[in-house]
Amino acid sequence: MEEIYANIGCDKSVNLKASQYQRGPQSSERRFHAAVVLFLGLLSVFLLAGLIGLGVHYHDSIQRSAAQLSTITTNLTECLQASNNFSSLIEERDLLNASLTEMTQELERLQSLVKQTKTCPAGWRMFSHACYFLSNEPGSWDKGREDCRDRGADLVVVNSHEEEIFLTALTKKNVWIGLSDRDEEGTWKWVDGSPLTLTYWPAAQPDNGGGDPQWGEEDCVHIRTEMDTHWNDLSCEASLQWICEKIA
Missing domain, CATH: 1.20.5 (Single alpha-helices involved in coiled-coils or other helix-helix interfaces)
Structure with a gap:
């Protein structure tokens, strides 16, 4: 068990x-x-x-x-x-340009008509848009400027080569033009106040008399037609003919 x-x-x-x-x-x-x-x-x-x-x-x-x-x-x-x-x-620019061209052409046409109708007084010569007068008698630079002003003009201001050629053909004598440095020695200005830019000085000119007392201060300018380079500074008291200029 x-x-x-x-x-x-x-x-x-x-x-x-x-x-x-x-x-x-x-x-x-x-x-x-x-x-x-x-x-x-x-x-x-x-x-x-x-x-x-x-x-x-x-x-x-x-x-x-x-x-x-x-x-x-x-x-x-x-x-x-x-x-x-x-x-x-x-498009607007093109339209304006076209209008401007038309106006310019019309202005040129009117200017041409005006020039054709303009004349200079007796004894004056016309060149471009101005009248020029050659004095009959000589005198100082100041006397020449006074005479020009009495005629409603002033001593001539030369603005171009063509104008210079025209002036030299007016006379074979020396003539005053409206250029001087009387206000400041060596700073040449035209009678209308514009500065000198176009020049026709020969060599060694302007020389202010070269320091020679017989010439004195040479502060006024004349055209010297016997030389190819036409300008010379001279005493403003020298006696020369002059050329007046006024707008036609």
Whole structure:
């Protein structure tokens, strides 16, 4: 009997261990499944968060792109309007240029008619738009200027090479012109106040008398027709003829 009970006790022990062995693997499997489920859940959460982030990013990008597109469209519209305005300005400019050309031609025609009708007083010679008078008697530079003013004119002012040639052809004698440096030595000015720009001085002139007392201060200018370079400074008290000039 004891052996039987012993055997029975042995079987109970074996059965208990077998039962424990059977429960062990099942518990591990459940824990594994739980871990897998937890991992998948976390992965789903991360994926969802990533999708939400991407959605927000692309939404902002789309908004920025839309704003940039709107700006580009606005700029293109403004450029088109400016282009249309520019074309209109070009047309107006062309019309103004055409009108200006017509007015210039008409002014030239009227000036030509005026010149044809203008004449100089007796004893005066016309050149270009002015009248010139050669005095009959000699005198000082101041006397010549006074005579010209009495005639409604002044001593001649030379403005061009053509005018200089015309003056030298008027007479073969030395004649006063309206140029002096009486206000400031070495600063030559015409009687109308304009500065000297066109000159016909020969070499070594003007020399203000070269320091020789017999010539004195040479502050006034005359045309010296016997030389190719026509001007010379001379004492304003010297006695020469003069040329007056006035607008025709």
